[in-house]
Structure formats: C-alpha cells, structure tokens
Amino acid sequence: MLTQLSIILFVLAALLILMACVKAQRVRSWRESLNPSAPEVPDAAFVTARIALIGTAAVCAVMGFRGLGIEDGSKWSDGELKSAVEQAAYELDGLLYRVDDSGEPVVHFHDYDTLIENEVVENGGGDAPQDGVAASAADGNTDADAYFTVSANGADAEFCVHIERVRSKKDDYTPPGLDADTWTQLGYRLAVTSREGAC
Template sequence: MTWLSVILFVLAALLILMACVKARRVRSWRESLNPSAPEVPDAAFVVARIALIGVAICCVVVGVRGLGVEDGSKWSDDELKSAVEQAADELDGFLYRVDESGEPVVYFHDYETLVESEVVENGGGDAPQDGVDAAPMPANSDTDAYFTVSGNGADAEFCTRIKRVRSKEDDYTPPGFMGGEGTYTELGYRLAVTMREGAC
C-alpha cells in the first residue's frame, strides 16, 4: 500500500507542475508542433488548471488515506508492548474452575488463544484487530506455559509465561447439590501471568 501512496504523491506533484506552466509557453510549444492550429482561449487554460489541481488534491487525499489504512493494519513496537503488558495484567489472577474430572466448568480457551485475544483486545488506538501470534514453546504444559508474542509489522517480541496455580479458596460447591459419593465441588485455579521483552 505504501508504494501506491508514493505513486499518487508523485502524480499529484506532476499535476501541480503541469498546472503551473504558463499559457504562452504552451501556446509556443503548440505552435511549433502545428502552426495552423487555432488559438487556445485563456478560459481553456483556467479550466485545465482547476482540473489538474483538483485531480492532484484527490491523489493526495487517497494517498494519505492509503497510508492510514496500512498503519491501521500493522502493529508498531510500542502498540504491541502496551497491549501485551495490559493483557498480562488482566490475565494475572484469572479464575477458572474445573469439575472433578479436570474439565473446565465454563468454556475455556486454550492458553494460546487466550493470550492472542487479550492482546488484540488491549491494542487500543489505531492498533489492528488481528495479526497477533502467540507461539507456544514445545515443553509447555497445562500448569506452566511460555509463549513468544509477536505482531504483524512489529519487530519486537515478548515472552509471556502462564502458570496455573491451585486456589482452594476459590473452590465452589453448589448449594444443595449432592453427587453419588458426596458433595460435588468445582475446583478453583488462578493464572499467574508475567511478561518480559524478547523471545522465550
């Protein structure tokens, strides 16, 4: 998209230069090519200048908008850093419960999707709404996982660690619910999330 904007800016500059050419110079050039051609009225030069300047303005506007669209589709290092920091803060202490078989009681994203969606959600400003990748480390487990977070267009990378911590005070027993061998309890877990600059 940048190259298209540059072409439009160059075209706009050429059109403005054309609009600045004096009428007598155009007439003399035209007369040297075709001496028998009829005289061009001054009004035609005025209309031509207005048209050339109008098209040049349109080229500049479209070029600027194109740069804005491209900027909005790529992450900057600062945008990504801020979004990862905020995502880590919001996910730190995140509570979820599992049943006695270990299955989440409420639908739970895998860590990778959870990190990516939180970073995008915390992008703010003109940061894109996609283009975030949380690459997992091969040795990750449900209890301890590392992700290298990167963004489309950004050179920076950030290492995010998610550690699952058992939280007995967050266990929940629905009132009056009795299972086959006693009371049904949902087991509580919290996520401890940290981040640092650089790949994991």
C-alpha cells in the same frame, strides 16, 4: 503494496501541480513552434485546464493519504503490540479458573494461546488491527506452567507471556446442598507475566 501505490499517487499529484504552474505564454510558444498554423488557445481554456489539473492532483493526494492510513491500520506497530501485551497480562493475572474432580475446567475459556491472542487484540486500542496476533507455545508447556511467544503482523518485536496456574483453596466451590467431600470445584488463579523478547 498500498504504500507503493500511495507514493505513485503523490508523484502524480506533484507532476500535475507542476503542469498547472506552466505559464500560458510558454505553452502558446511551444505550440506555435510545433504547429505555426494552429489557432490560438483562449485564456479560458488555460484556466479550465489549471482547475482540472489541480483538482486531479488533490484527488491523488487524498487517495494517497487514505492508502497510507489503511496500510497503517492493517499492521501492528511495536509500540501497539507492547502496550497490548502488557495490558493483556495485567488483565489475565489473577483470573479464576475452576476444575472438577477429573481436572477438567468447569467453564472452558479456550486454550491459553487463544486466550492470550483474544486479550491482546482486545487491548490493541488506537488504530491497531483486530487480528494478526499469534501466541506460539513453547516446548514442554503444561496446564500448570506455560510460555508463549506473542507476535503480530507488521511488528518486529516479540514478547514472552508466562502463565502459571496456582492453586487457590479459598476459591473452591461446592454447590448448595452437596457435601464438600462429595463434589467440589477446585479453584485456581492464573499468574501471568510478560517480558520483551521470544520465550
């Protein structure tokens, strides 16, 4: 929508500049052919008209470029999404995940899809939007092994993010004063990879 509006503004700016370039003598002759008895237009009126036309054309051009900037800033490009997904996978890889005896997370950090979406948005950088990212879960996902297809508003590319929860005994934690046999938080690490294409 903004792109079409920007194009209209650019066309209007070009027409206004063309109007400003018409010579005063030509305008006078057209006017005289249409209405021979009309009083002559002074040169100052043509100067004022040219300034107004060029000023309006400049405003149209500036608004057109702003519209394109807003449009670009509201959509993801394939390059922005690729970079953000790769960085998100890198930062999530090795993330510590502890569960209690029942298997529930000790510190809940969202579901995997929300975790991926937030991390991709955070790593968007540049003029990438701060929303519009979706991580769609593949069929058959479990807490231990899950695949997500990551897409974003405006981008044609899709990426597959694989999360595997790997047991890490060295990250087990027993609170001080308790026996390890009584209560221990089991440590896991997330192994995260990404590749281009849907899962």
